Amino acid sequence: MDTLSHLAHGFAVAFTPTNLMWCLLGTTLGTAIGVLPGLGPALTIALLLPITYQVAPEASFILFAGIYYGAMYGGSTTSILLNTPGESATIVTALEGNKMARSGRGGAALATSAIGSFVAGTLGTLGVAFLAPVVVKFALAFGPAEYFSLMVLAFITVSAVLGSSSVRGLTSLFAGFVIGMIGVDLQTGQPRFTFGMTELLDGVDVIIAAVGLFAVGETLYMASRRYAGKDEIVPLKGSLYMTAAEWGRSWKAWLRGAAIGFPIGAMPAGGAEIPTFLSYAIEKKLSKHKQEFGTVGAIEGVAGPEAANNASAAGVLVPMLTLGLPTSATAAIMLSAFQSYGINPGPLLLTTQANLVWGLIASLFIANVILVILNLPLIGLWVRLLKIPAPQLYAGILVFATVGTYGISQSPIDLVILYLLGAAGFLMRRFDFPTAPVIIGMILGPLAETQFRRAMTISNGDWSVFYTHKLSLILLTLAFIGLAGPHIWAFIEHRRRRGPEHVPGDA
């Protein structure tokens, strides 16, 4: 049997009324937990594991798949409306999404993220169905050297969020490195920057940092500006959904986001954050509306990263279904659900459990459709949140951020960190330091460090691995072009316009 007939069979499994009901339940639940910071799909599925004793394997995996995809949709809502990311994969969405919401285009931001999620989720699921064996080979070719080069490439995204001054932006980035380094070093087990505090040994959760810097910092800043009459939120301007122009700007970003997200999601150490960073940087570079980035909010900056994080969620399923390799917490828990049915997840899963796997893939397509139907009408309801008067709205955000943070690990220390970072976020905002590079530094810094040290251990200290490995060299070259390209281009343009005899020394 070929892929198509397998897939048709999968749809036959997924299209029974009971299984559709499980799918609807899963997607609804997933959307709800995605909205709440601190409650992720991994934890939710872990809590629902006992259900595997009660229902057929198909039903429980369809439920889990619904939760998994649903959380990816829900996570962007609070990022856009409240600047409070529910998942680390939606941190980038907050950058432009929240700016759009403040200037009256919250509905469009939510719509582009929902439709973009649908498009990318569907493309990603198609990728799982048709390309899995190819993609997994490519993904496994990524070793520590390649990952490090990928991180280097991701670092150029920092230049997209630096703001008006590179010095201020880089200061923020390095502050992020330091925060990211707090805790026990994975390679040697030594504590760093913990000042003898046990609570700091696990490091600072990136969600807490994002919520602190973005939501709490912003709220404090708004409170300080209450009577200056600045930064009023415009609840809604123009149509609720996207205009034709916004569609035109979104669709390419969705496709690019999906193309970046899927392969990186399939890599064992790829994750969902890096593709969102890369997508954001690319959209900003390619956009004809650069002036909207960081001011009124550019729709490409929402559409791309949202598509990227949903496509990467589909990508994660590739190593899980083809090799039995869990590359995210959610995948690991879904694999342990396989085991509770006595199914050994491994390279033989696809052949021994074809019904189950293809039923799962078919249900992912259905989940995507249900999610977009579920989410679009909700937009009208969500944007009404912004009609709440500012003081009440911001008080609500503070409560939401605090409760969500406490929910992550029930640790009071996390609340102290949240408000310390909130205060830092306020000061940064007040003195015009961008906050996004801190988060990028926190996520990329430790990843790059670990992969670099692994690569060096494997090569026995030989630096050449970074340019003798073909993939690594390609990635480094791309990073170089990304960084130096615009300057070289500007130099050439400059010369062409002024003529060769006027070569300025400061190009």
Next chain:
Amino acid sequence: MLNRRRFLTGTAAVGATGLAGLHFTPAFAEGAPQIQIFVPAAPGGGWDQTGRTIDQVLRSEKLISGSQITNVGGAGGTVGLPQFISQWNGKGNSLMVAGMVMVGAIIANKAANNLTQVTPIARLTGEFEALVVPADSPFKTAADFVAALKADPTKVPVAGGSAGGSDHILFGLIAKTVGVPAPSLSYVPFAGGGEALSALLGNQVAAGISGFGEFSEQVKAGALRLLAISADKRQDGIDAPTLKEAGIDVELFNWRGVFAPPGVSDADKAAMITLVETMAKSDAWATECKNRNWTPILLTGDDYAKFVTEDTARIEAILKDLGLA
């Protein structure tokens, strides 16, 4: 379905596993307790599987009404341990999964906290380790691997779990036994089994050392080749020699067990030991152990405490020998 069948044969099973099971059941019959399981590792690895299996069996045996699993991963459990000690202090309904890996990591990392600060409940399982290579590796036998290691250890990067853990210890023991100096070894620590596995499948490293269970499916599928296992004797259904048979005089069992937090009452401790003991003697637990290639090696309370102390001393000596501590 499984539950009902077990329920029907339940009385006989309890009787067969000893009166103890019957005797202690009433203590939990009235409002079966909720428990909390603390896993100081990321989801997916050996401790996580142990924690989730404990949870499953306790539930299916109706010994608890529910449980919550918390994962705090990193550095061989030394990230999670301090949190368990400080934040879970006195919580009598809590269990932490830990084992030999944590003992090694505490020593190698010179961690501030150690296992004498928590309350030993029971040693549950042991797992022998496996030495594997990617399917298209030039190493066909353990002897090939050893020859390459002797020729130039820096050219043989080996992937495994966190620094100072059982995988690292076994690698050091193998090297020491065949006369390769420990500091020259190229060991690449990964946070979890999944990550090390992908490095092997992607031919990023020359070999891998981890619990047999983490590799068994890939070995079955032909993606990895099993060179040797660290068990004391040849195992049924496993087509590979022990290290001893392969001429490397090393034997290692990676044990796993559970601990309660510090500051729990004697009553809570006794009840927890009973609970875990009842679970470990159930058929469901035996089945799970068989499925997962775990050897049941139950040891509880004070005997377990004594074992942990002795094993800590043994591992410390090994790590010092190897230059890891």
